[in-house]
Amino acid sequence: xIRSLLNWANPKVVLDNFVGSGTLLVEASLMEIESYGVDINxxxxxxxxxxxxxxxxxxxxxxIH
Numbered sequence: 001x002i003r004s005l006l007n008w009a010n011p012k013v014v015l016d017n018f019v020g021s022g023t024l025l026v027e028a029s030l031m032e033i034e035s036y037g038v039d040i041n042x043x044x045x046x047x048x049x050x051x052x053x054x055x056x057x058x059x060x061x062x063x064i065h
Contacts, residue, residue: 002027022048029055 002024006014014028019037025048028035039045 003031006031006033019048020044022051025052026055 006027011033014024014033014035016022016024016035016037019025019039021044022037025035025037029052037048039048
């Protein structure tokens with residue numbers, strides 16, 4: 001649903017003032033839209049940081065053995 005709304009609105013920049021778990025930031029990042037999120041709850045900040053930073057992690061460099 002978030003992706004549909006972003007497609008409809010076609011924003012240049014997204015500001016999520018209640019970031020929650022970061023779904024809007026993830027979808028905006030996947031669509032290459034500049035995005036910022038703010039939340040007062042430290043748990044929400046942690047969740048959104050983990051979800052958004054995982055998008056840009058280079059999984060080829062992980063040594064499983």
